[in-house]
Amino acid sequence: MTTDHGIAEQLARQSAHCASMGSAFYGALFDYAAKAYDRETALRDVLHHHGHQSVIALRLGGAAHFRALRGDAPEIAAHYPSTGGSGDPLLAWHAIVADVRDNTSTYHALLARPVQTNEVARSVTVLGAMLTVSDATGMPLRIYEIGSSAGLILNFDRYHYLAGDWTWGNPDSGLTLDNPFAQNDAYRLEPNLTVAERRGCDLHPLSAANAADRDTLLGFVWPDQRERFERLRKALRVAQRYPVAIDAADGTEWLEKHARPQPGAATVALHTVVTQHMPPPIHASFIDAVANAGRRATKDAPFAWARMELTGEVFETSVTLWPGGREISVARSDGHAQPLRNQAI
Numbered sequence: 001m002t003t004d005h006g007i008a009e010q011l012a013r014q015s016a017h018c019a020s021m022g023s024a025f026y027g028a029l030f031d032y033a034a035k036a037y038d039r040e041t042a043l044r045d046v047l048h049h050h051g052h053q054s055v056i057a058l059r060l061g062g063a064a065h066f067r068a069l070r071g072d073a074p075e076i077a078a079h080y081p082s083t084g085g086s087g088d089p090l091l092a093w094h095a096i097v098a099d100v101r102d103n104t105s106t107y108h109a110l111l112a113r114p115v116q117t118n119e120v121a122r123s124v125t126v127l128g129a130m131l132t133v134s135d136a137t138g139m140p141l142r143i144y145e146i147g148s149s150a151g152l153i154l155n156f157d158r159y160h161y162l163a164g165d166w167t168w169g170n171p172d173s174g175l176t177l178d179n180p181f182a183q184n185d186a187y188r189l190e191p192n193l194t195v196a197e198r199r200g201c202d203l204h205p206l207s208a209a210n211a212a213d214r215d216t217l218l219g220f221v222w223p224d225q226r227e228r229f230e231r232l233r234k235a236l237r238v239a240q241r242y243p244v245a246i247d248a249a250d251g252t253e254w255l256e257k258h259a260r261p262q263p264g265a266a267t268v269a270l271h272t273v274v275t276q277h278m279p280p281p282i283h284a285s286f287i288d289a290v291a292n293a294g295r296r297a298t299k300d301a302p303f304a305w306a307r308m309e310l311t312g313e314v315f316e317t318s319v320t321l322w323p324g325g326r327e328i329s330v331a332r333s334d335g336h337a338q339p340l341r342n343q344a345i
């Protein structure tokens with residue numbers, strides 16, 4: 001278990017990270033948390049109990065945000081930007097300390113949840129990958145996403161996209177993703193993309209049909225990042241109209257069971273910002289499962305591996321196509337797919 005000193009250091013590191021990523025509110029909030037950690041007994045005990053969990057600061061922030069969104073913590077909501085509050089991180093911090101003190105068992109349950117971000121803006125890189133596969137194969141797509149959470153990215157073809165003069169999709173979809181392509185270098189492929197099948201898996205799947213699950217996802221968005229918050233809210237509304245099946249399953253076993261190439265369609269294994277969270281043995285098994293699926297591919301039953309993952313200091317979206325194992329670099333971006341540089345299409 002992480003020591004108390006180690007947890008305070010994690011809070012401080014998360015403070016610096018959030019500030020550098022454009023969240024002044026969380027930057028200040030976690031700074032207060034780090035400095036006050038030793039003297040806030042109730043909070044310290046709760047965090048110490050969960051000190052072995054990953055990104056403990058974001059779990060705490062997500063728990064408090066969730067309670068504010070649910071109407072269970074009006075004192076916190078009064079100071080969170082996402083709930084129309086003052087945006088004062090010091091007052092928000094005092095409200096969180098009091099709420100933890102009064103609702104310790106609730107925070108124990110909330111801190112046990114893994115952080116899920118489901119960043120919908122990544123759909124624009126997924127669109128590029130799927131346009132690539134559709135153009136190369138001329139076939140409908142069977143898409144299987146690993147680490148799908150609530151399946152919002154699987155609805156990528158139901159969103160509307162803008163980049164300068166370039167547009168794709170239905171303007172009345174309910175969500176427009178306006179992405180600043182580098183040098184207005186938008187995707188040039190315009191095939192008749194058809195999704196014949198879509199399905200996802202996640203170790204801890206969430207459902208857009210469930211109000212608590214929707215607030216869980218919204219709660220993990222940093223409260224002063226209003227554009228991300230509204231983007232996610234709109235994507236959840238789309239998902240309520242177009243629900244996607246998400247299985248509670250291990251990605252490797254699930255991929256081997258479901259994503260087998262079939263004649264007449266291009267089968268696609270998809271993931272975005274997933275493999276960096278896999279322990280090395282699990283990652284190796286997953287890569288083997290992808291390679292096995294690729295070896296089964298034929299001209300009439302192609303297989304594609306589409307992913308957006310960290311490569312060095314940037315996130316690269318790329319596609320591998322079988323038979324043949326041809327590698328195509330689609331785009332490079334930050335973790336939220338902004339700004340986006342089209343690489344190949």
